[in-house]
Amino acid sequence: MIRFDNVSKTYPRQTAPALRDVSLEVERGEFVFLVGSSGSGKSTFLRLLLREERCSTGTVHVLGKDLGRLSNWKVPQVRRQLGTVFQDFRLLPNKTVGENVAFAMEVIGESRGKIRKTVPEVLDLVGLGGKEERMPGELSGGEQQRVAIARAFVNRPMLLIADEPTGNLDPDTSVGIMKLLDRINRTGTTVVMATHDAQIVDQMRKRVIELEKGRLVRDQTRGVYGYQN
Numbered sequence: 001m002i003r004f005d006n007v008s009k010t011y012p013r014q015t016a017p018a019l020r021d022v023s024l025e026v027e028r029g030e031f032v033f034l035v036g037s038s039g040s041g042k043s044t045f046l047r048l049l050l051r052e053e054r055c056s057t058g059t060v061h062v063l064g065k066d067l068g069r070l071s072n073w074k075v076p077q078v079r080r081q082l083g084t085v086f087q088d089f090r091l092l093p094n095k096t097v098g099e100n101v102a103f104a105m106e107v108i109g110e111s112r113g114k115i116r117k118t119v120p121e122v123l124d125l126v127g128l129g130g131k132e133e134r135m136p137g138e139l140s141g142g143e144q145q146r147v148a149i150a151r152a153f154v155n156r157p158m159l160l161i162a163d164e165p166t167g168n169l170d171p172d173t174s175v176g177i178m179k180l181l182d183r184i185n186r187t188g189t190t191v192v193m194a195t196h197d198a199q200i201v202d203q204m205r206k207r208v209i210e211l212e213k214g215r216l217v218r219d220q221t222r223g224v225y226g227y228q229n
């Protein structure tokens with residue numbers, strides 16, 4: 001699903017690399033937490049997965065594709081198999097909940113019939129049945145994140161990438177969001193989630209990858225947030 005071989009990334013005009021010689025593999029169906037202090041390289045890692053950035057040295061494979069060699073016009077083909085969720089939800093404020101989710105299907109050319117049938121189903125799945133006509137601004141933060149997850153999941157991506165999805169939510173709401181991501185993972189979607197949320201990581205006991213100054217310093221199955229010897 002994901003393979004990093006000796007991946008380093010140095011941004012232009014920077015001397016210190018944001019990622020240094022990272023090698024790892026994530027298998028299909030895994031749930032992985034990416035942890036590390038601010039500036040440790042988590043977002044850079046996710047940007048490489050999305051091919052928003054290319055690595056400076058090494059190779060990044062996602063879904064069998066070498067992203068460094070992938071020509072720009074092929075990037076959308078890979079991206080369409082990836083779902084993304086962010087801390088700040090990134091919903092379209094002038095579209096209804098249903099339209100936000102439908103939009104993700106429209107951009108990949110799904111038929112109106114399929115969209116009409118699928119949108120309510122996926123909103124039910126995320127616990128927002130009946131809220132199709134609401135505007136994002138009328139919803140709580142947790143509900144908005146559920147819409148974002150519905151949108152990320154509606155095309156059944158192979159891989160879901162979440163960057164601090166609970167960062168703006170209170171602990172109870174965060175637990176609900178994690179249950180949802182866990183459910184999505186159980187359908188077979190691989191999940192990679194960057195987080196600072198120690199409580200969540202400690203509760204879920206999934207694989208934990210820790211970065212420190214761009215280096216991979218820990219890779220633990222059923223891990224916890226902090227160091228554990």
Ligand SMILES: Nc1ncnc2c1ncn2[C@@H]1O[C@H](COP(=O)(O)OP(=O)(O)OP(=O)(O)O)[C@@H](O)[C@H]1O
Nearest residue numbers: 011012014018036037038039040041042043044045
């Ligand atoms: N576009 C950029 N140009 C130059 N340097 C960057 C860029 N993006 C990130 N960096 C640098 O790369 C390093 C890693 O940053 P990154 O955003 O990947 O860390 P992070 O672990 O996601 O941090 P946070 O938890 O605060 O989001 C930092 O030193 C940062 O300043």
